Amino acid sequence: MRIGELASASGISRDSLRFYERAGLLQARRQQNGYRDYPAEAVQLLLYIKTAQKLGFSLAEIGSNLARLRTAPDQEAAITALLAAKLQVVEQRLDELAALRNELQNRLGQVCPLRLQAGPGTSPAEAARKLSV
Amino acid sequence: MRIGELASASGISRDSLRFYERAGLLQARRQQNGYRDYPAEAVQLLLYIKTAQKLGFSLAEIGSNLARLRTAPDQEAAITALLAAKLQVVEQRLDELAALRNELQNRLGQVCPLRLQAGPGTSPAEAARKLSV
DNA sequence: CTAAAGCCTGGAGTACACTCCAAGGTCAAG
DNA sequence: CTTGACCTTGGAGTGTACTCCAGGCTTTAG
Numbered sequence: 001m002r003i004g005e006l007a008s009a010s011g012i013s014r015d016s017l018r019f020y021e022r023a024g025l026l027q028a029r030r031q032q033n034g035y036r037d038y039p040a041e042a043v044q045l046l047l048y049i050k051t052a053q054k055l056g057f058s059l060a061e062i063g064s065n066l067a068r069l070r071t072a073p074d075q076e077a078a079i080t081a082l083l084a085a086k087l088q089v090v091e092q093r094l095d096e097l098a099a100l101r102n103e104l105q106n107r108l109g110q111v112c113p114l115r116l117q118a119g120p121g122t123s124p125a126e127a128a129r130k131l132s133v
Numbered sequence: 134m135r136i137g138e139l140a141s142a143s144g145i146s147r148d149s150l151r152f153y154e155r156a157g158l159l160q161a162r163r164q165q166n167g168y169r170d171y172p173a174e175a176v177q178l179l180l181y182i183k184t185a186q187k188l189g190f191s192l193a194e195i196g197s198n199l200a201r202l203r204t205a206p207d208q209e210a211a212i213t214a215l216l217a218a219k220l221q222v223v224e225q226r227l228d229e230l231a232a233l234r235n236e237l238q239n240r241l242g243q244v245c246p247l248r249l250q251a252g253p254g255t256s257p258a259e260a261a262r263k264l265s266v
Numbered sequence: 267c268t269a270a271a272g273c274c275t276g277g278a279g280t281a282c283a284c285t286c287c288a289a290g291g292t293c294a295a296g
Numbered sequence: 297c298t299t300g301a302c303c304t305t306g307g308a309g310t311g312t313a314c315t316c317c318a319g320g321c322t323t324t325a326g
Contacts, residue, residue, distance in 0.1 A: 004272065014273090015315055023313090033322060035273055055233060059313070080241065087237040094230050097223055100188065104220040108213065137302065147303090148285055156283090166292055168303055192283070267326100274321070284310085291304065296297100 001038040003028075010046040025049060025063045055086060056093070134171040136161075143179040158182060158196045188219060189226070 007014045020026040021036075026045065028036035045066075052062045065082055072078035140147045153159040154169075159178065161169035178199075185195045198215055205211030 002273075013315080016313080018274095019314060033273080034275095035322085051233075053313095054229075083237055083241050087234060087241065090230055090234045090237065094227065094234065096187075097227050097230065100184075101220060101223045101227060104216055104223065108216050108220065135303075146285080149283080151305095152284060166303080167305095168292080186283095191281095270323100270325085272321105272323075275319090277317090279316075280314085282312090286309075287307085289305090292302080294301090295299090 001040060001042065003036050003038070006038045006042055006046075009043050010050075012046055012050075020049070020059070023059050023063060025059060025066065052086075055089060134173060134175065135164075136169050136171070139171045139175055139179075142176050143183075145179055145183075153182070153192070156192050156196060158192060158199065185219075188222060 001009075003014050003017055006012075007017060010017075012020075017026065017036075021028060026038075026042065026049075028038050028042075031037050049059075049062055052065070053059070057065070069075065069078050069082070134142075136147050136150055139145075140150060143150075145153075150159065150169075154161060159171075159175065159182075161171050161175075164170050182192075182195055185198070186192070190198070202208065202211050202215070
């Protein structure tokens, strides 16, 4: 599989794929002509990378996770550990966001969210204060 | 209030405060000697900025939100609209994260999350495939 | 055989949000 | 009157994750 195919199969630009290679996330064999040659599984690996990014992992973190995975004596245990760690991150973010949502809902739940505090001649800074969550 | 005081009161570095000024987020009057002079409300405004950043708004977005706020004919309606927009963003992120959490929990819920698929000689790419959420 | 499409490399550029620095002005304490 | 803390400016540097480009091979289609 050449880089262009992988790019369209994964939805990740050729330039990004080469960038990932420099970052150590994605290896490629080379054909005689020097072209990169990817195994079919690379698509899945990129899917994983994308997901991890969505979860807020940096490429560096993803890379070291993959490296740990490669060298783990018990790969299944390693994967379970990674999943558990991911789950923790996700749940922490969920909590934070839920707290923010509740704050917002409280303020919107009032008939007029600012009526109790607002006076005439409200300054921008005052308005901002009322916006602070 | 001078920049150093505001920095320690808000937990934002002096350099960042000057950066925010260049970005149009934070104005300051000047004293005779040229020193920046901030009103006490600046602390609250920075609190709002921090919160908005946590919510994933870029400084540019935050700046234009503040500008809209400043010029809104009905400031209360404008704030309500901003809060509602924020709430939408937060809820969308909550949904995405919840979906990811469910995926992770499903995989972890199995006695061994990979037992059904794993065989001998599992390659890194295969392992990654199983990690794809 | 030629043209187009695809690949290679190294390096520059971009956007974001800082962060640090040099060179210098201001001010209060000792 | 000096020392040290604090302030000013402009500009350079950092890290992340790309994105684009020039210059030059290789391959494929007609």
